[in-house]
Amino acid sequence: MNSQSLKSARPFGFRDKIGYLLGDFGNDFTFILSSSFLLKFYTDVMHVDAGIVGLVMMLARFVDAFTDVTMGRICDRSRVTKAGKFRPWILRMAGPVAIASFLIYQSSFADTPLAFRVGWLVVTYILWGSIFYTAINIPYGSMASAISPEPGDRQSLSTFRSLGSTLAGVVIGAGVPLLAYDVTTVSGEQIAEMNGQRFTIIAGIFSVLAILSYLACYYLTSERVVSEPSPHKENYSALRLITSSIKNRAIISIIGASVIMLLSQFTLQQMANYVYPDFYGNTAAQSASTFAMLFGMLVAAAGAKPLAERFGKAEVSAVSSVVAGVVCALLFFIRPENVWVYVGFNLFAWLGLGVFSMVSWALITDVIDYSEIKNGYREDGSIYALYSFARKIGQAAAAGLTGLFLSVIGYQKIEGVALSPDVKNGIYNISTIVPAIGFIVLAAILWFWYPLNKRTVDKNVEILRKKREDNT
Numbered sequence: 405m406n407s408q409s410l411k412s413a414r415p416f417g418f419r420d421k422i423g424y425l426l427g428d429f430g431n432d433f434t435f436i437l438s439s440s441f442l443l444k445f446y447t448d449v450m451h452v453d454a455g456i457v458g459l460v461m462m463l464a465r466f467v468d469a470f471t472d473v474t475m476g477r478i479c480d481r482s483r484v485t486k487a488g489k490f491r492p493w494i495l496r497m498a499g500p501v502a503i504a505s506f507l508i509y510q511s512s513f514a515d516t517p518l519a520f521r522v523g524w525l526v527v528t529y530i531l532w533g534s535i536f537y538t539a540i541n542i543p544y545g546s547m548a549s550a551i552s553p554e555p556g557d558r559q560s561l562s563t564f565r566s567l568g569s570t571l572a573g574v575v576i577g578a579g580v581p582l583l584a585y586d587v588t589t590v591s592g593e594q595i596a597e598m599n600g601q602r603f604t605i606i607a608g609i610f611s612v613l614a615i616l617s618y619l620a621c622y623y624l625t626s627e628r629v630v631s632e633p634s635p636h637k638e639n640y641s642a643l644r645l646i647t648s649s650i651k652n653r654a655i656i657s658i659i660g661a662s663v664i665m666l667l668s669q670f671t672l673q674q675m676a677n678y679v680y681p682d683f684y685g686n687t688a689a690q691s692a693s694t695f696a697m698l699f700g701m702l703v704a705a706a707g708a709k710p711l712a713e714r715f716g717k718a719e720v721s722a723v724s725s726v727v728a729g730v731v732c733a734l735l736f737f738i739r740p741e742n743v744w745v746y747v748g749f750n751l752f753a754w755l756g757l758g759v760f761s762m763v764s765w766a767l768i769t770d771v772i773d774y775s776e777i778k779n780g781y782r783e784d785g786s787i788y789a790l791y792s793f794a795r796k797i798g799q800a801a802a803a804g805l806t807g808l809f810l811s812v813i814g815y816q817k818i819e820g821v822a823l824s825p826d827v828k829n830g831i832y833n834i835s836t837i838v839p840a841i842g843f844i845v846l847a848a849i850l851w852f853w854y855p856l857n858k859r860t861v862d863k864n865v866e867i868l869r870k871k872r873e874d875n876t
Contacts, residue, residue, distance in 0.1 A: 414626060416551065416552045416554070416557050416628065419624050419625075420551055420552075420561070420624065420625050420626060421560055421561065421564040422564070422624055423620065423621045423622075423623070423624025423625035424547075424548070424551065424561050424564050424565055424568070424621065424625055425564040425565060425567055425568035425571075426568060426617045426618075426620040426621045426624065427494065427544050427565070427568065427617070427618065427621035427625075428544075428565045428566075428568035428569045428572070429568040429569070429571055429572050429617045430498070430572075430613075430614040430615070430616075430617030430618040430621060431537075431540075431541060431544065431568075431569070431572075431614075432568070432569045432572035432573060432576075433502075433505075433572055433575075433576070433610040433611070433613050433614035433617065434501060434502065434505035434532065434537065434610065434611065434614055435537065436569070436572055436573050436576050436577075436673070437505065437576055437580075437607065437610055438505070438508070438529075438532070438533070438799075439670045439673060439674065439799050439802070439803070440573075440576060440577065440580075440670075440673045440674060440676070440677065441576075441580060441584075441603070441677060442457070442461070442508065442509075442529075442803070443457050443458065443461075443674055443677075443803055443806060443807060444598060444674075444677040444678070445509055445598065445600070445603060446521075446525060447810070447815075447817060448597065448598045448817045449511050449514055449598055449600035449603065450511075450513070450514050450521050450525075450600075451514065451518075451521075452518070452521055452522060452525070453807075453811060454806070454807035454808075454810040454811050454815060455807050455808055455810075455811040456522060456807075457525070457803070457807050458803045458804040458805070458806060458807020458808055459804060459807070460522070460525055460526055460529060461529065461799075461800045461803040461804060461807075462800045462801065462803065462804040464526075464529055464530050464533055464534055464800065465793075465796050465797050465800040467530055467534040468533070468534050468538065468793050468796050468797075469793060471534045471535060471538045472538050472542060472789040472790070472792050472793040472796070473786065473789050473790065473793065474789075475538050475539055475542040475543075475789055476542055476546075476783075476786040476787070476788060476789025476790070477786055477789075479493075479542060479543055479546050479786075479789075480783050480786055484627075487622075487627075488547070488550060488626070488627030489543075489550060489627065490543035490544070490546050490547035490550055490627065491543070491547065491622055491625065491627060492543075493539060493540060493542075493543035493544075494540055494543065494544060494618050494621055494622045495618075495619075495622050496539075496540075497536055497539045497540035497618075498540065498614070498615050498618035498619060498622075499615060500536040500539075501532065501536035501537050501539070501540050501614070502611035502612070502614045502615045503611065504528060504531045504532035504535075504536050504537075505532050505607065505610075505611050505614070506607050506608050506611040507528045507531075507532075508525070508528040508529055508532060508607070509603060509604050509607040510524070510604060511600030511601050511603060511604045512601075512604070514600055533796070538792070540618070541792055542788060542789050542792055544621070545765070545768075545788045545791070545792060546788045547625070547627065548561045548562070548565075548765060548769060549629065549769050549772055550627040550628065550629045551625060551626065551627060551628060551629075552628055552629070553628075553629050553868075555766075555769075555861075555865050556713075558765075558766050558769045559709055559712060559713075559717075559763070559766045560709070561765065561766075562762065562763060562764065562765035562766035562767075562769075563705050563708060563709060563762050563763075565765050566701070566705065566758075566761045566762045566764070566765070567701070567702075567705055569761070570697070570698060570701040570702075570705075570758075570761075571698075573673075573694065573697065573698075574694050574695065574697070574698045575613075576610070577673075577676075577690075577691070577693070577694030577697065578691045578692075578694040578695060579606070579691075580603075580606060581680070581681075581687040581688075581690040581691045582687065582688070582691045583602060583606060584598055584599055584602050584603045584606060585597065585598055585599065585681060585687045586598075586599050587687065594685035594686070595681075595685065595821075595822055596680075596681030596682075596685065596686075596687045597681075597817070597819060652774075652775060652778065653853070653855050654770075654771045654774045654775070654854070654855055654856055655771055655775065655787065655790065657849060657853040657854040657855065658767060658768065658771050658791065658794075658854060659790060659791065659794040660794075660849050660853070661846055661849045661850055661854060662764070662791060662794040662795050662798055663794050663795075663797050663798040663801065664798065664842050664845050664846045664849065665725075665757075665760060665764070665798060665842070665846050666794075666795050666797075666798020666799050666801075666802065667798045667801045667802045667805070667838075667842050668728075668757075668802075668838070668839040668842030668843050668846065669757060669761075669798075669802075669839075670798065670799050670802035670803070671802045671805070671806055671834070671835070671838045671839050671842070672732075672750075672753070672835070672839050674802060674803065674806050675806065675831065675834055675835035676690055676693065676835070677690075678810070678815070678831045678834075678835070679746075679831055679832060679835045680693070680743070682823055682827075682828060682831055683828045683831050683832050683835075684743040684746070686743045689743040689744065689746075689747055692747060693747045693750055696747055696748070696750055696751040696754065697750070697751075697754040699751060700751050700752070700753075700754035700755035700757075700758050701754060701755075701758040701761065701762075703755055703758070704724075704755055704757075704758025704759045704761070704762050705758070705762050707759070708720070708758075708759050708762035708763055709762075711759070712763050712766070715858065716857050716858025716859075716861070717763040717766055717767055717770070717858075717861070718767065718850050718851075718854050718856060718857055718858075719850075719851075719857065719858060720759055720763070721759060721760040721763055721764075721767070721850050722846075722847045722848075722850040722851040723759075723847070724755075724756045724757070724758070724759035724760055725756060725757070725760055725843045725844070725846045725847035725850065726756070726843070726844065726847045727752065727753075727755070727756030728752075728753045728754075728755075728756030728757045728839070728843040729756075729839075729840050729841075729842075729843030729844040729846075729847065730840075731749055731750075731752045731753040731756065732753055732836050732837070732839045732840035732843065733836070733837075733840040734749065735749050735750075735753075735836045735840075736833070736836035736837045736840060739832065753839070756843070757843070760846070767856075768787070768788060768791045770856050770861050770864070771787060771791075771856065772787050772788070773861075773864050773865065773868055774855075774856060774860075774864055775787055776868065777864055777867055777868065805838065806834065809830070809834045809838075810830075810831075810834070812830075813826070813827050813830030813831070813834075814826070814827055814830075815827055815830070815831070
């Protein structure tokens with residue numbers, strides 16, 4: 405694939421960073437809403453067993469195996485327009501993805517037959533996640549390498565993208581617990597129950613905010629690196645692309661790391677909807693914990709770039725993942741009775757997770773560079789599609805395992821009835837030990853398996869810089 409600079413574009417700057425931030429801000433108004441609250445909404449409002457909801461979310465990922473890779477190939481084969489190769493998709497898909505997300509959370513169907521409720525979940529969830537979200541997220545992620553060819557600029561984009569995700573997470577994580585729950589007292593014990601109608605309205609508001617964020621992303625960013633369509637005309641299937649990627653250690657290891665990271669992160673996020681209202685009976689603390697997450701992420705954002713430049717992105721990610729794993733393990737053994745102690749420990753867990761989050765999108769651009777050197781041509785869209793698919797697998801695995809574990813411990817929400825002590829303890833165990841194991845495994849993958857350490861990345865950057873200078 406031929407790559408060259410688009411000299412007529414304005415210089416890379418703060419406007420691009422803000423625009424790219426707003427892109428993931430829009431993404432996560434639907435993605436974080438799904439990963440954090442869909443399971444809770446369907447178990448407590450729609451009265452669908454947690455195991456069924458988790459299974460639906462996992463099965464949808466098999467659809468993504470084809471739609472993600474197909475969208476990646478579409479991006480790679482697209483011709484460059486005046487708006488670029490990737491940006492037009494953001495404009496096209498902003499409305500469809502937001503509307504599909506809103507349709508998932510229709511509490512008015514709570515009294516319909518179970519088969520209809522499950523069918524509605526299957527259709528709307530696949531329509532949102534496997535089709536429309538894929539059609540906007542793959543071009544958005546691929547666009548980072550087209551905005552600038554410079555590693556420092558890409559690291560900035562990765563940081564701002566993570567900040568966009570964090571800000572959306574704060575809005576959702578702090579706002580939903582305060583607005584969507586009704587708190588009552590039964591036999592002297594506080595019980596928090598989700599209000600379905602209110603949650604549907606909240607989902608609609610978030611969909612509108614997603615559209616506005618996508619539009620801002622489109623108008624604030626510019627593509628500067630022109631990558632013409634690949635000269636290879638053969639029909640790449642999802643199976644063939646995945647098979648060839650297995651031979652690429654950088655791709656397969658970053659996919660493994662992403663699956664484990666998302667499994668750990670979304671288990672933390674999903675179980676917060678059970679730990680705070682059901683174990684501690686305190687949704688205000690759940691809202692406050694979101695600001696603890698924000699603080700941890702902001703500290704990570706400030707330190708991620710200088711740490712990555714000095715020690716390497718993979719190296720600092722591995723160490724920070726160990727920190728997050730140790731904190732979760734300590735929570736499992738200490739089991740604080742005071743909810744605010746639990747919130748405080750989670751601050752350090754999010755700090756450890758935050759460093760990896762801030763550099764994760766720059767890691768995939770390193771993988772794309774490595775593959776270009778290895779294969780002789782560049783496939784931003786296809787490689788990013790595999791990465792996106794891996795992230796969805798992690799999200800689905802978190803939902804599936806969380807749903808399975810909740811079913812095993814006997815979780816069933818009955819209006820006006822408190823949960824048994826055994827179920828409450830089971831909720832706490834899931835929320836701590838699963839992420840603890842996941843973060844330690846993530847650190848091991850990044851340290852021992854992922855091949856792109858700092859020295860290798862710096863060498864690859866110089867090889868590609870020389871290649872592009874020779875082509876100009």
